[in-house]
Amino acid sequence: MTPLVMLIDDDLVSQFDMRIKLQRHGQPSEILSYDCPIEALSWFEEWKLSNGGLRLPDILLLDWQMPKMDGFEFLEEAFERGIPLEEMDIYMASSYSNCLEKATEEIRSKVRRRFIKPLSRANVDIIFTNQALKEQV
Template sequence: MNPLILLIDDDLVSQFDMRIKLQRHGQPCEILSYDCPIEALSWFEDWKSSNGALQLPDILLLDWQMPKMDGFEFLGEALDRGIPLKDMDIYMASSYSNCLERAEEEVKSVVKRRFIKPLSRANVDIIFTNQALKEKV
């Protein structure tokens, strides 16, 4: 089964850039994208009520700074709602190198890696390599 990537970024240009880089990598994947983290939380609620009909994302790629709710607030809310974040590879994308400093330890512990925007080819390689290694286990 192709990995499902959930991409959450309020900047549509960044979102488009990440989507194109993920699609051009050569690894078949499905990408869901949201520009509002609150709408993405609603999708997770739909996932929970689907009783397995919807696939849980394999990869969550999320922006740090967004209006209404930043990436760490999103992760905290998802944990509070019982979303199994440990079952996903979670990557934080940010224009700032210090984005992990202010996160609570519980939330920080679910983030596999932080990338500086824009994503490079090497960053995308890391995402898909980690996913391939996870599938082999």
């Protein structure tokens, strides 16, 4: 099945760059993009109301530092709202190497990996390899 990727990054240039790298990887995927984490949370609320009409993202790729709500605050809020984060492969993209230090252990444990921006081809390979391995199980 074609993976559904949700990309959340307030920087439209970074978001564009990540989208292009995901699309050029060779692995077909559908990509939902949000520049506001609050809008992405609204999408998850629509998902909950759809009773299976909308597909849960397979991959969540989000920026750490965003206005209004950072990546970890987004994950905490999603967790509190009952979004099944454990069903998604979650990756954090950041320009800072210490971004995981701020998160609680519970939220940090949900993040598969942190990548330094800009996303490299090797990072995209890791994302899609992990997804392929998950589908084989």
